Amino acid sequence: MDSLQKILQLETTEVAKKLLGHYLISKQNNVNIIGKIVETEAYLENDEAAHSFNGKTKRNLAMYAKAGTCYVYISYGLHYCMNIVTTHPDKGEAVLIRALEPISGIKQMQINRSKTNLIDLCSGPGKLTQALGISLKDNNKDLLSRNSQFYLSYNNHLIDETQIVATPRVGISKAKEKPYRFYIRDNKFISRK
DNA sequence: ATGATGATTAACT
DNA sequence: GTTAATCATCATG
Numbered sequence: 001m002d003s004l005q006k007i008l009q010l011e012t013t014e015v016a017k018k019l020l021g022h023y024l025i026s027k028q029n030n031v032n033i034i035g036k037i038v039e040t041e042a043y044l045e046n047d048e049a050a051h052s053f054n055g056k057t058k059r060n061l062a063m064y065a066k067a068g069t070c071y072v073y074i075s076y077g078l079h080y081c082m083n084i085v086t087t088h089p090d091k092g093e094a095v096l097i098r099a100l101e102p103i104s105g106i107k108q109m110q111i112n113r114s115k116t117n118l119i120d121l122c123s124g125p126g127k128l129t130q131a132l133g134i135s136l137k138d139n140n141k142d143l144l145s146r147n148s149q150f151y152l153s154y155n156n157h158l159i160d161e162t163q164i165v166a167t168p169r170v171g172i173s174k175a176k177e178k179p180y181r182f183y184i185r186d187n188k189f190i191s192r193k
Numbered sequence: 194a195t196g197a198t199g200a201t202t203a204a205c206t
Numbered sequence: 207g208t209t210a211a212t213c214a215t216c217a218t219g
Binding site: 075173 | 198199200201202
């Protein structure tokens with residue numbers, strides 16, 4: 001059992017914090033596109049803002065899969081957002097990835113995004129999926145499988161707890177007050193302050 | 194079968 | 207700061 005697997009066993013808000021600093025890797029045209037996770041949000045059981053609040057549906061089925069599964073959905077009809085499912089199979093909990101710091105494959109990201117400014121490549125949930133070429137085809141993928149075109153990678157350089165900032169989540173209309181958004185303090189690549 | 198609704202972004206002013 | 211773009215999904219009838 002590797003360390004990512006261990007992180008994913010924790011309570012979902014803890015997972016959201018502990019995923020900060022690790023890498024998301026996508027292979028495209030023989031290029032490794034790598035981003036460091038710098039901003040996340042937790043979506044819990046009995047959480048009005050979670051897609052799983054009303055139980056299983058066709059769309060949110062991936063949220064009930066095993067820890068480390070990818071849940072992708074379309075937002076506002078035109079953007080993809082990606083989540084990492086946490087453990088607790090019947091709860092339907094997941095962590096939304098909101099921003100990445102571009103690490104590698106930056107040229108490919110710039111092509112995918114039609115933007116050159118590093119700050120604009122992955123600083124939002126819809127942006128990072130476009131930069132990494134993630135779409136509905138990636139829904140339900142196992143992000144712990146290295147054979148995949150798209151997976152999570154552990155970073156030994158861990159983020160200190162004191163560097164993590166918690167705030168209310170962005171863009172939701174229900175359960176607005178819960179502090180389930182987490183990001184790395186002073187990181188330039190988060191979606192908003 | 195239909196209508197409401199976004200876990201957003203980019204391009205404006 | 208404001209606003210248009212744009213459509214899959216879900217709940218309801």
